[in-house]
Amino acid sequence: MTVQSSQFQMSPRVKELRKKVREFIDNEVIPNEKKIGKYGPEGIEILRNVQQKAKDEGLWALGLPKEIGGGGLPFMDYVYINEIIGRSQAAMVALGTHTAQDATMLHLFGTEEQKEKWLYPMVRGEISPSVGLTEPEVAGSDPTLIQSTAVLDGNEWVINAHKWFTTNADKAAFTTMFCVTEPDAPPHKRASMIIVPTDSPGYEIVRIVPTIGEFGNHPEIRLTNVRVPKENIIGNRGEGFVIAQKRLGPGRIYHCMRWLGQAQRAFDLMCERALNRYAHGSLLADKQMIQKYIADSATEIQAARLMTFEAAKKIDEGSDARIDIAMIKVYGAEVLHNVIDRAIQVHGALGVTADTPLEEMYRNARYARIYDGPDEVHTQSIARRILRKYKEGNAWDPADF
Structure with a gap:
């Protein structure tokens, strides 16, 4: 699915890069993701080979600044790429984007000595x-x-x-x-x-x-x-909360971007299964209940996508995006779970086996409602900030957020 709104239009360069990243993940990462995930000697060797290929093809650490060894993509351009990276859990490490939060933190607050010792080797993929x-x-x-x-x-x-x-x-x-x-x-x-x-x-x-x-x-x-x-x-003594927020804030939007890729992959698998599985007199794709799963999933992914891009746009502009990030952190995690859950249902018993990536995706999706702040905390934050508007004699206008 693609967003056609001119507000979120990709440049031809980004479209081409996005296609290149998608092909790399489909051809190099996904076939090896189970071995990479086991972290054994074989998996480490495969990972190193894939990482080197990513560097050779100019796909390494695309969202990090060039001055620290990254690809130097502007933030909004990286949003579209990060969505594709989300298709595989192994892709972050394979493409060198797993260090983004820590790299941002050290880039903003680290001393030159800290950068030489920790930041630059980390961005190069030499240390974690x-x-x-x-x-x-x-x-x-x-x-x-x-x-x-x-x-x-x-x-x-x-x-x-x-x-x-x-x-x-x-x-x-x-x-x-x-x-x-x-x-x-x-x-x-x-x-x-x-x-x-x-x-x-x-x-x-x-x-x-x-x-x-x-x-x-x-x-x-x-x-x-x-x-x-x-x-x-x-940084300075007592600045831990400020630094942590600078680290976690971008991390939350990065998570939401990648969840779109995970949800899209589950959606692809669901549609392919529906078109190929025959039961009770017809293909699953011909059954109204399955059609509803597909329609609901497409609608939710598109809504989450637009919300994520809107939050990213505000971050890029330097606007206050705290409400937007909290909203998409909660809603994006819910959509991720819902789409994977429906995809498993369409696959039946096969969906809960390791023969498809869905069961692992489902387990990882459950974490999404907890890490970087549980749903309840973000929901409370949304309501508190909106109610503050009304206490001040104003109304909540979505265009303001």
Whole structure:
């Protein structure tokens, strides 16, 4: 499906690049995505080969600035490309876009020394990042409750922390830790972001947290009196919340873009199945219930797509897009789940097997309603900001958001 509105018209160059990315994902990534996802020696070798092909074809890290080693695509152009990247979970790593949030954070707030040591190798794909935000003892949706601490002792930070869902920490070169450094400051000025190499003494991978029936790449970690140089702090003391929002804000819209690609892939599979599966006297495509699944899915994807592009456009213009991002974070996750769920239903028993990508897509879709803020928090934020308008004597005008 494509949006024909002139407001979101792709240039011929972006259309061609989008086609090239789609062909690369279909031909190089999807045939290897299961092996890449297992992270074994064979999968790592395949991944490295695919990454090199992406670099050779000029498809590497397209959305990152050229000055840090990326492809330098303007933000709105990258929106259309990121939608295609979403077709495969492995495509982010294969095309070097998985570092976008951490790269943005270090690009904006890192020192030149931090960039040389961590940012540039990360963008080149030589090392991987991780970030330590969520803690098992407190609500992850309320980061003012974090208990991890970093105390300055001479020229070193001494860090004690217990985190989980520290994605890829077992494979990462460093973890950016969200820690309380200013315990007497106001709640949103208590925390700082500090780079911790994962080979630091006292850095422990407790376990890989099992999730929805299988092991994923979400370690639980514990840091006990871990010492890192004073210079490893990102930005200034107490700026952790500001930096985290700069990291998470673009991340949420990136998620929503990729969900469109995932939903579209599930939609493609559903339509192909309906046109080829015969049962009870006709093809599934001839049955009204299946036609409704297809019509509802097409409508929801198109609505989510337009909402996502509108939010992206406001970000690109520098407008306040907080309401838009919250709306699409909630609605986009719902659409993703709905479309995959219908696709599984059309596939019947086959849909819940690993013979199609749908069962893995379904499990990953369930995460979408939790990570980077649960639905409930974003929904509350939407309502609170709209009601504030009415308290001020104004009405909610969708054109204002």
